[in-house]
Amino acid sequence: MGWEYSEKTKQLFMDAVQGKPGTHLGEIENPDGMGEHGSIACGDAMRFTFRVRRHPSDPTQDVITEAKYLTFGCTSAIASSEALCEIIEAGQYTPITALNIQNKDIVDYLEGLPEQKIHCSVMGAEALEAAVYNWAQRRGVDLKKLGVDIHDGETEDGRVVCKCFSVTEPYLKRKIRELNLRTIPQVTAALKAGGGCMSCHHVPGGLQDILDEVWGVKAGAAAAKPIVPLASLTGDGTKDVAEFSPFQFAKKVEKVIDEFVRPGLKRDGGDIEVVDIKGTMVYCSLRGACKGCAGATYTMKLMVERILKEQVDERIRVIEV
Numbered sequence: 001m002g003w004e005y006s007e008k009t010k011q012l013f014m015d016a017v018q019g020k021p022g023t024h025l026g027e028i029e030n031p032d033g034m035g036e037h038g039s040i041a042c043g044d045a046m047r048f049t050f051r052v053r054r055h056p057s058d059p060t061q062d063v064i065t066e067a068k069y070l071t072f073g074c075t076s077a078i079a080s081s082e083a084l085c086e087i088i089e090a091g092q093y094t095p096i097t098a099l100n101i102q103n104k105d106i107v108d109y110l111e112g113l114p115e116q117k118i119h120c121s122v123m124g125a126e127a128l129e130a131a132v133y134n135w136a137q138r139r140g141v142d143l144k145k146l147g148v149d150i151h152d153g154e155t156e157d158g159r160v161v162c163k164c165f166s167v168t169e170p171y172l173k174r175k176i177r178e179l180n181l182r183t184i185p186q187v188t189a190a191l192k193a194g195g196g197c198m199s200c201h202h203v204p205g206g207l208q209d210i211l212d213e214v215w216g217v218k219a220g221a222a223a224a225k226p227i228v229p230l231a232s233l234t235g236d237g238t239k240d241v242a243e244f245s246p247f248q249f250a251k252k253v254e255k256v257i258d259e260f261v262r263p264g265l266k267r268d269g270g271d272i273e274v275v276d277i278k279g280t281m282v283y284c285s286l287r288g289a290c291k292g293c294a295g296a297t298y299t300m301k302l303m304v305e306r307i308l309k310e311q312v313d314e315r316i317r318v319i320e321v
Helices: 007-017 075-091 103-109 115-139 169-179 184-191 207-215 246-267 296-311
Strands: 033-039 044-053 063-072 160-162 270-278 281-288 317-320
Touching: 007 075, 007 246, 007 296, 033 115, 044 075, 044 115, 063 075, 063 115, 075 103, 075 115, 075 296, 103 115, 115 184, 160 169, 160 207, 169 184, 169 207, 184 207, 246 270, 246 281, 246 296, 281 296, 296 317
Parallel strands: 281 317
Antiparallel strands: 033 044, 044 063, 270 281
16 A cells, blocks of 8 residues: 655655755764654664753753654654654754644644554654653753653553553553544554554453543444455465565556655666566666665665555565665
8 A cells, every 4th residue: 555645755754764964864972862662573663862052050941953863664754753853953942842842743844644654753752752851861850840741651550452562551541632532543543553453442441442431432433343354364464365466566666666766866866777576576776876875775775675665565675686
């Protein structure tokens, strides 16, 4: 399934993976604040670091001057992270005032995100919170005294509701209120909870029960759990039947490369050629200025492969030839 991204989202992503000046993909050495959110095992994870200009007497007046991130995620995860860093640096925020940045601000900056990708903007906001908490510990700032609630320890102390993505009950309740989530599909789109095996949807203490408890009434008609034909699944839950014929698969790969990959490479005087496709192995060769570039392998894996995984099939592997 392909996602419809805004031009700004695609541009931020392409600029970031190509390491263009002014982008923020990376990590600050000896940062003043560092926070993480997500799980590599679940497919999305982010580490956010920032540096401040220290106020000589009042640490609450420190100003964030530089922000960077490392993320394992899709186009929207990288673009959302870029957006967060740009918003912070342009706004000359203190760590405390940066907490006013919400995932909606990130989505608006990107000129919209598909509903199924909203969780990527949430990931950035949560990583920022963790980094601010870390900064406060380093600088001796009592956040609770200032009336700032970072929800530290929420993951460790709470009951795990969604085991696939390790999402806890306290976190779910807080984000359901903050984001005004009313149905299970909305929860899954924003937080990923319930997006794996789906067994947590309607069990006692599951997502529907939590929605009912938060809102005090039935948040929405209980949707029936989707029934997936057993013949279409392998033992581990992955698809066993190809979604496309080999010809359709190849055409889809070419189309995605033409629309999402090639324009960015051509702006830098480069290009890409699909040499061969065997199953889900896509053999590609970089051309022009991109050929032999020190970042060629990085471009293939982080840009080309990730886009094809997201737009065509998550099993795709890109091999540079």
